[in-house]
Amino acid sequence: xxxxxxxxxxxxxxxxxxxxxxxxxxxxxxxxxxxxxxxxxxxxxxxxxxxxxxxxxxxxxxxxxxxxxxxxxxxxxxxxxxxxxxxxxxxxxxxxxxxxxxxxxxxxxxxxxxxxxxxxxxxxxxxxxxxxxxxxxxxxxxxxxxxxxxxxxxxxxxxxxxxxxxxxxxxxxxxxxxxxxxxxxxxxxxxxxxxxxxxxxxxxxxxxxxxxxxxxxxxxxxxxxxxxxxxxxxxxxxxxxxxxxxxxxxxxxxxxxxxxxxxxxxxxxxxxxxxxxxxxxxxxxxxxxxxx
Numbered sequence: 060x061x062x063x064x065x066x067x068x069x070x071x072x073x074x075x076x077x078x079x080x081x082x083x084x085x086x087x088x089x090x091x092x093x094x095x096x097x098x099x100x101x102x103x104x105x106x107x108x109x110x111x112x113x114x115x116x117x118x119x120x121x122x123x124x125x126x127x128x129x130x131x132x133x134x135x136x137x138x139x140x141x142x143x144x145x146x147x148x149x150x151x152x153x154x155x156x157x158x159x160x161x162x163x164x165x166x167x168x169x170x171x172x173x174x175x176x177x178x179x180x181x182x183x184x185x186x187x188x189x190x191x192x193x194x195x196x197x198x199x200x201x202x203x204x205x206x207x208x209x210x211x212x213x214x215x216x217x218x219x220x221x222x223x224x225x226x227x228x229x230x231x232x233x234x235x236x237x238x239x240x241x242x243x244x245x246x247x248x249x250x251x252x253x254x255x256x257x258x259x260x261x262x263x264x265x266x267x268x269x270x271x272x273x274x275x276x277x278x279x280x281x282x283x284x285x286x287x288x289x290x291x292x293x294x295x296x297x298x299x300x301x302x303x304x305x306x307x308x309x310x311x312x313x314x315x316x317x318x319x320x321x322x323x324x325x326x327x328x329x330x331x332x333x334x335x336x337x338x339x340x341x342x343x344x345x346x347x348x349x350x351x
Contacts, residue, residue: 097164098245104252105157106164108244110139110209112251112272117153118293119269130206134290138212145205147293150265153272155198156220157253158182159235169222169239176231184259192231199224199233214243251276252340260316266292267309271317274324278339285331306333 100106111117114135125146133141158179163172176195177187185191202220209216218238225234244250253272261267269292274280283291289302296302310326310333317324317337327334 096167097160097242099164100252103255105161105255105258106245106250106252107153107157107160107272108241108250109276110135110141110211110244110249111153111156112253112276113139113291114141115291115293116141116143116207117148117150117156117269118295119266120147120149120293120295121265125201130208134293136291140208140210142208143205144207146201148201148205150268151194152198152202153268154183154258154262155179155195156202159221159237163235163237167239168237168242170236172233172235172237174233174235176233179233184262196226199235209244211244211249214246214249216240216243254320254322257313257316257320257322260319261312264309264312266294266305267312267316270306270309271313274313274335274337275340277337280335280337282332282334285328285333288333303328310335 098106115133116135127146128143130142130144133143135141159172162174162178162182163170166172176192179195180187180191183195185195199221203222203224205219205221207216207218207220216238218240221235222238223234223236226232227234251272253275257271258268261271270288273291285299285303285306288306289296289299294302294305296305307328310328314324314326323336323338325336
């Protein structure tokens with residue numbers, strides 16, 4: 060693939076010149092670009108579209124074989140429709156995508172985001188080693204080679220998770236471009252600010268990471284059946300009995316990490332029903348107040 064080839068420095072220069080020309084466009088063009096700007100958010104959180112947190116798009120799966128999916132309907136919470144083509148994605152892919160979104164938030168969507176492997180790995184909480192750079196490369200390539208069809212209420216998106224990736228192996232740098240139409244996934248209340256310290260604390264526990272992301276999208280979580288959570292998280296557990304054991308361990312991990320971060324989280328498993336109680340964020344409290 061062309062995205063894996065080293066890029067001479069002159070191409071980075073040309074990309075910079077292209078950016079300058081883009082910024083020098085007429086007034087009407089500038090107004091159109093303003094609407095492509097991402098809403099800013101704090102360094103302590105990662106703003107994530109709910110479609111990525113309320114579905115099996117980024118599954119709670121461990122390392123191993125990655126089947127290739129061809130326009131497969133992904134399990135998702137009601138109101139969300141996802142058809143996906145590409146290699147099966149996991150929580151490690153979501154970590155990288157969240158980090159790319161975070162770094163790109165200060166510029167217009169669709170512009171080149173220039174970043175070193177060191178910076179990406181540092182923001183991910185990883186050391187800059189050859190092994191970790193190779194893993195990062197695989198995450199970026201996997202998400203570039205995706206095709207999504209997403210429908211959320213009246214909004215829709217069709218495209219990849221990462222539009223383009225250019226690599227300069229000499230300087231260990233990337234130029235990453237996101238599709239500007241991803242902006243529709245950040246409209247209204249279709250996103251959630253995920254506490255990054257809690258997510259990092261749960262690193263290496265894919266189901267715990269998925270559960271944390273899933274439940275923080277709810278101001279007042281509904282009660283869910285174990286079977287429903289099994290489907291929504293994309294678990295490859297062979298039986299619901301095995302999944303239920305992992306579910307309890309993972310909920311314990313989320314409870315410990317959340318409470319340690321000052322964000323009370325509690326749960327109760329009664330038969331096949333899971334009840335979770337969380338502390339709503341300030342924006343979620345405002346949302347609840349409007350419904351009263």
